[in-house]
Amino acid sequence: MLVLTERVESTHLHSHTLTLAFELRQKARFKTRSDSGETIGVMLPRGRVLRGGDCLQSEDGAVTVRVIAALEEVSLACCDDKLLLAKASYHLGNRHMPLQIEEGCLVYQKDHVLDEMVRNLGLSVSHEMRSFEPEPGAYGDHAHPHDSAHDPVRSRVS
Numbered sequence: 001m002l003v004l005t006e007r008v009e010s011t012h013l014h015s016h017t018l019t020l021a022f023e024l025r026q027k028a029r030f031k032t033r034s035d036s037g038e039t040i041g042v043m044l045p046r047g048r049v050l051r052g053g054d055c056l057q058s059e060d061g062a063v064t065v066r067v068i069a070a071l072e073e074v075s076l077a078c079c080d081d082k083l084l085l086a087k088a089s090y091h092l093g094n095r096h097m098p099l100q101i102e103e104g105c106l107v108y109q110k111d112h113v114l115d116e117m118v119r120n121l122g123l124s125v126s127h128e129m130r131s132f133e134p135e136p137g138a139y140g141d142h143a144h145p146h147d148s149a150h151d152p153v154r155s156r157v158s
Helices: 082-094 112-121 152-157
Strands: 002-008 016-020 029-033 039-043 055-058 064-069 071-078 100-102 105-109 124-131
Touching: 002 064, 071 112, 082 105, 082 112, 112 124
Parallel strands: 002 039, 016 064
Antiparallel strands: 002 055, 029 039, 055 064, 071 105, 071 124, 100 105
């Protein structure tokens, strides 16, 4: 099994591609298959989300794999009223929902309960298949500064 252990600068020289949904790109350790079918283990330091275009390297540095953000079913909550978009952002964020913010639209993983909530606020909701790349948050893709103090595994990895 090929084991990927570190992020490297994006390169055009990659041996494999790895198409992953956002749910899996949030994890630091998992087993999957490359787009060509090879078994791959990912063993990265915790605290960062993988993004489409990221490159990962094998333990020995011989293999580089490019991450592709998979197409996923998402909800698009849209309106022209910036205050209404801000209110919807607040309510979605209050539920700790990963959120991709675009001009006039909020994009989140499809959820009929959230769809109904933002419709009730006055936004229109549609669905489509697309790559989901939510905002990294105030601390970037890194874990909150206090997280490692309470997680012995994270303390050792960092």
